[in-house]
Amino acid sequence: MSHDDHEERTLPGADLERYLTELAEFVGLTEADAAVIRASAPAVLKHETALTSALYEHFLKFPATARFFLGPDGAPDRARIERRRHSLGRWLRETAQAALTHDFAYYLLAVGLSHSHRDYGPGGKIPPQFMVAAMSLTQSALAGIFRDELGDPERALAAAVAWNKLLLLHLNVLLLGYLLPPRPASRPSSD
Ligand code: HEM
Numbered sequence: 001m002s003h004d005d006h007e008e009r010t011l012p013g014a015d016l017e018r019y020l021t022e023l024a025e026f027v028g029l030t031e032a033d034a035a036v037i038r039a040s041a042p043a044v045l046k047h048e049t050a051l052t053s054a055l056y057e058h059f060l061k062f063p064a065t066a067r068f069f070l071g072p073d074g075a076p077d078r079a080r081i082e083r084r085r086h087s088l089g090r091w092l093r094e095t096a097q098a099a100l101t102h103d104f105a106y107y108l109l110a111v112g113l114s115h116s117h118r119d120y121g122p123g124g125k126i127p128p129q130f131m132v133a134a135m136s137l138t139q140s141a142l143a144g145i146f147r148d149e150l151g152d153p154e155r156a157l158a159a160a161v162a163w164n165k166l167l168l169l170h171l172n173v174l175l176l177g178y179l180l181p182p183r184p185a186s187r188p189s190s191d
Pocket of ligand 1: 059065068069080084087088091110111114115120126130131134135138
């Protein structure tokens with residue numbers, strides 16, 4: 001690969017916060033949307049455990065995603081799944097604050113890199129299509145929560161619209177690592 005090719009495929013790096021802010025403007029994620037997201041946070045966080053458990057149970061149902069969560073004996077590594085559920089819970093709680101800060105942008109980048117650049121169990125690295133699929137599952141689950149928890153359909157719709165904008169910005173950062181050239185040697189999981 002030439003130097004130029006590499007240049008084209010590097011991350012927004014130091015400008016990540018600006019990259020996100022510009023994308024937010026592009027998709028029309030406004031302060032009003034951020035306020036709607038924060039207002040919906042109690043309804044979402046009330047279901048945090050159900051949401052994160054459902055996502056991991058869903059991963060375990062399909063061999064293509066279950067393989068990232070298997071222990072050496074081939075059975076689901078429940079302790080590891082429980083830890084991951086907590087990590088996902090933290091992401092959800094932080095997302096509900098709808099703050100596209102410098103620190104949060106780099107937190108998201110690090111989370112993305114831990115999927116694109118680390119090997120897990122027999123599965124290896126997480127293929128990007130499952131990152132997209134996981135966000136789709138999250139959006140669908142949230143829509144159901146808004147329908148059941150927010151009372152009137154207008155509020156539920158506004159919440160779904162605002163969260164969808166924000167979640168796809170997140171997805172964008174989570175996928176950045178996949179655009180980088182692979183490392184010469186992969187680092188095994190420290191677990
Ligand atoms: C909405 C998309 C996703 C989000 C927001 C997310 C979030 C996270 C977070 C916050 C961590 C902890 C990262 C760290 O501590 O460095 C993590 C780790 C992990 N995630 Fe995800 N994740 C997503 C999708 C997926 C998918 C689709 C898979 C596999 C099918 C997956 C498998 C894993 C694994 C294997 C780990 C590390 C487990 C370990 O260290 O033992 N994630 N994820």
